[in-house]
Amino acid sequence: MAPPLLLLLLVPLVAATAPCAHPAHPSQPASCAAEPVLAPERREAHGGGRILDITHYYREDMPSWESGAGVGQFLWLPASMRNGSLANNSEMRMPTHTGTHIDAPGHVFQHYFDAGFDVDTLDLDVLNGPALLVDVPRDENITAKTMESLHIPKGVQRVLFRTLNTDRNLMWKKEFDTSYVGFMKDGAQWLVDNTDIKLVGIDYLSVAAFDDLIPSHLVLLENRDIILVEGLKLENVIPGIYSLHCLPLRLRGAEGSPIRCILIK
Ligand SMILES: *[C@@H]1O[C@H](CO)[C@@H](O)[C@H](O)[C@H]1NC(C)=O
Ligand SMILES: *[C@@H]1O[C@H](CO)[C@@H](O)[C@H](O)[C@H]1NC(C)=O
Ligand SMILES: CC(=O)N[C@H]1CO[C@H](CO)[C@@H](O)[C@@H]1O
Numbered sequence: 557m558a559p560p561l562l563l564l565l566l567v568p569l570v571a572a573t574a575p576c577a578h579p580a581h582p583s584q585p586a587s588c589a590a591e592p593v594l595a596p597e598r599r600e601a602h603g604g605g606r607i608l609d610i611t612h613y614y615r616e617d618m619p620s621w622e623s624g625a626g627v628g629q630f631l632w633l634p635a636s637m638r639n640g641s642l643a644n645n646s647e648m649r650m651p652t653h654t655g656t657h658i659d660a661p662g663h664v665f666q667h668y669f670d671a672g673f674d675v676d677t678l679d680l681d682v683l684n685g686p687a688l689l690v691d692v693p694r695d696e697n698i699t700a701k702t703m704e705s706l707h708i709p710k711g712v713q714r715v716l717f718r719t720l721n722t723d724r725n726l727m728w729k730k731e732f733d734t735s736y737v738g739f740m741k742d743g744a745q746w747l748v749d750n751t752d753i754k755l756v757g758i759d760y761l762s763v764a765a766f767d768d769l770i771p772s773h774l775v776l777l778e779n780r781d782i783i784l785v786e787g788l789k790l791e792n793v794i795p796g797i798y799s800l801h802c803l804p805l806r807l808r809g810a811e812g813s814p815i816r817c818i819l820i821k
Contacts, residue, residue, distance in 0.1 A: 626730035652812035659784040662811035675813040687714035687800035700746035716757035738765035744775035
């Protein structure tokens, strides 16, 4: 039953979008049927698989902090060609800590916020360079013991921590989930004390576990030399060393920003 029903649904759509449906060319249905439908290619990898996009595309049903309803509508089209405008011009509105995003020191320190440590002050030299993707043991949050067990070599400055969050597809679920995996305070402290890591990436909306939310952020951001990248899309990436490239928006005055991150093999 399903295929004929599907066809019935598709036929009017194709007919409406194919160029031949234009009233100026009513005559040639046979050649029109062969016209490819105009549609962009959507890619998670580029350059023959060499460039991996580890950014989540923004969706209405992506999780939003402590919300069960997801991000919701964030894009509008106030001026549209369909309504007689010369061009389409969309507007967007969303919390700066939505989807794949970055935290600046002003996020959890009022005096850093007041002093202007916003996302525009973050060092592009830290945000771009060799990075290690590691798998965190799936049965624990990131504690001092976890950090020790990962044996991240000295000198490694950028680490993307892939956790149970990826296995649980948490970034693909609309409902915010407080049981996500993140850094406990002692794990954050261990990282600061014993590694050279200056960029911490993670696969859900916060690097800090919900139970240690503020304490872990405070430890990581206190010295203003560690950058936090959250909500990364780390599925289908083989652990190892990549060239990481992350670029936040230059939002002066904002302690968070959407960010585009890619890995190059
Ligand atoms: C077209 O204009 C009307 C009236 O201003 C508005 O309600 C509608 O949302 C617009 N549609 C689009 C697609 O922009
Ligand atoms: C991690 O911590 C959260 C609370 O912040 C908890 O709900 C969750 O069960 C923990 N996950 C693991 C794998 O221990
Ligand atoms: C290119 C593009 O975004 N075109 C859009 C212009 O606006 C109409 C709605 O009025 C959309 O349907 C088009 O996709």
